[in-house]
Amino acid sequence: xGEDLFWAIRGGGxxxxxxxxxxxxxxxxxxxxxxxxxxxxxxxxxxxxxxxKWQHIxxxxxxxxxxxxxxxxxxxxxxxxxxxIHASFTACT
Numbered sequence: 094x095g096e097d098l099f100w101a102i103r104g105g106g107x108x109x110x111x112x113x114x115x116x117x118x119x120x121x122x123x124x125x126x127x128x129x130x131x132x133x134x135x136x137x138x139x140x141x142x143x144x145x146k147w148q149h150i151x152x153x154x155x156x157x158x159x160x161x162x163x164x165x166x167x168x169x170x171x172x173x174x175x176x177x178i179h180a181s182f183t184a185c186t
Contacts, residue, residue, distance in 0.1 A: 127186065128184075129183070129186075130184055131181055131182065131183045133179065133181045133182075134182070135167075135179050136177045143180065144162065144164075147160070147162055147182065158184060158185075159183075159184065159185040159186070160182070161182070163181045163183070164178060164180050166179070
């Protein structure tokens with residue numbers, strides 16, 4: 094079929110698909126020092142206020158700072174039987 098044919102992507106229904114025949118990758122310069130940190134919190138640790146504050150600053154921070162929040166439900170404290178919301182705030186500079 095040709096060496097440029099990498100794979101087919103299905104979507105939109107059982108009979109439709111797309112073919113990727115070209116792929117370009119642009120490499121970026123990586124700083125000499127990279128800092129990554131994660132702050133986990135639960136409802137019991139006032140995660141609601143942190144999510145609220147995050148929503149108000151996330152679009153205003155420097156473009157070189159990556160902010161991410163991951164929300165999930167879980168048992169607290171990990172297997173204790175009580176259901177809670179767990180949020181992980183991750184940042185990378």
